[in-house]
Amino acid sequence: MPPIDRRAWMLLDVGTLSTVAAEFAAASDANRVLSPEVAEQLVKSGFARYFVPAANGGTEGSFSELVRALYETSQACASAAWCGLIYATSGRMAAFLPEGGRAAVWRTGADRPIAAALAPAGTAVPARGGWRLSGEWGFLSAVDHADWVLLCVPDPSSGAADPWFMALPRADFTVRDTWFTAGMRGTGSNTATVREAFVPADRAYRRTELATGSGEAPAAACHRVPLLSVAGLPFAAVVAGIARGALDEWTAWTGTRPARESDTTRLLFARAAAETDAAWLLVERAARVADDPELARGHATRNARDTSHAAQLARAVVSRLFESAGSAAQAETNRLQRFWRDAHAAASHAAVRFEHHGIAYARGVWDGTAADR
Incomplete structure (x- = not known):
């Protein structure tokens, strides 16, 4: 196999993916499955190969770049971003197969969803x-x-x-x-x-090998982090992106209405923008931690806390915006109602439920087994 320029195979052209995802978002939602054009573009954009071992033609990418791509894509179509994270993280999981299994899965190349x-x-x-x-x-x-x-x-x-x-x-x-x-x-x-x-x-x-970052997986950083430190990370990035997309949609809608001149509306916008930024900042920090396996092991419970809190914070933003839009947002043709449905569905995933991770974090800090900061 000829040498691979890893930089050429990172998550490229997310702008094109977002354009295609937005074009087919309503169809994917109505058909209850991602449109083939979007699934094809996810592979072209590098999601399937993202965490695949370099020895099998993959890029062994960083969590920081992945969450940025998911955040941007979910503003166009949350389902597209979700499938992208599944392609990427499933490739990471398959990297723990024995060498013969990895060779079989990626026999014809790393772009295998x-x-x-x-x-x-x-x-x-x-x-x-x-x-x-x-x-x-x-x-x-x-x-x-x-x-x-x-x-x-x-x-x-x-x-x-x-x-x-x-x-x-x-x-x-x-x-x-x-x-x-x-x-x-x-x-x-x-x-x-x-x-x-x-x-x-x-x-x-x-x-257990996936949970601990051990076993037969290659020694790349993305394969050596404990699962707890990264399990909720990509899901939180998607929910944060949904909140940003909903905020942009709500802002454009508000611009056409007299309510824009109300201080109540201004405060609603300011709070939603601040909380959306806060959710994304938590995701970014968790991704930086995840890119350092040693740091990730010490901060696994904090990462789980941060990502679950980010997802719940982002969901609350979307709910507040949706409720303020009144009956107009209920229309099937209004993108805000899809953001609202998707935010609630995505934030209910077990990986980002704050109750479980919040309790585990508190226990870990108080008994000295987890880092506080």
Whole structure:
């Protein structure tokens, strides 16, 4: 394989992606799956290869650049940004496969979109040279356009608390249309169904390796951070971007109305702008921490706290703007209602629920196991 100029394969031309995503945003929302044109542009923009090991043709990118791209893209279409983060983070997860598994997944190049499931489901029965996998995995975002899936399954040998990830190519799974939701409709988070598919031993690894940043993954910084420090990061970037997009949409709408001259409206704008900036600043700091594996290990609970708080803060901004717009914002043709639906759906993801991460942070700081600042 010829040497790769990594700089040429970072997340380039996010402006074009945002333009394409905005053009098809309404269609993706109505069809409950990302439009093919947008899925294709996500791959062209480098999301699928973003965390793929350099040895397999990928770029081993930074978290800082990823969250900036997600933040910008979600202002045009939250579902497009969400699928982009799935492509990127699923590639990172697949990097923990043994060398033979990585070679199989990226045999034809690093631009292979992957959809991964963190929650264990299904069953894996030991077989000669691997396992036989069966089951259904729901809420699998971007699965309709995926070449591979990375599915989580209870420990095949004992059902113990340490599940495994298993990689399957497109021919070994089908997609069942199950995604009927209020928000983030364009993500097409449908159900993958597998029936007695053979999974070779080198296409599987324990989830603990991903959680701790250990195992057979390459030594790149993006693969050596603990999962807790980065799990909520890309999701928070999307919700912060939704808030910025909603604020821009609301501001343009307000400019045509007499209410713009009201101090109440000015204060609403100022508070929303400040809180949106605050959410993004929290995301940026968490990304800088994540780019340093040693720092990320010491600040994992703080990163989880910051990203979950950023997502909830951004959601509150969108709600306040939507409510202030009155009946006009309820129209299907009004982009503000889609921002509102998407913000609530995205911020409800388990990775950015503040209650869980806030309690864990407080416990860690007070018992001396987590850094406070």
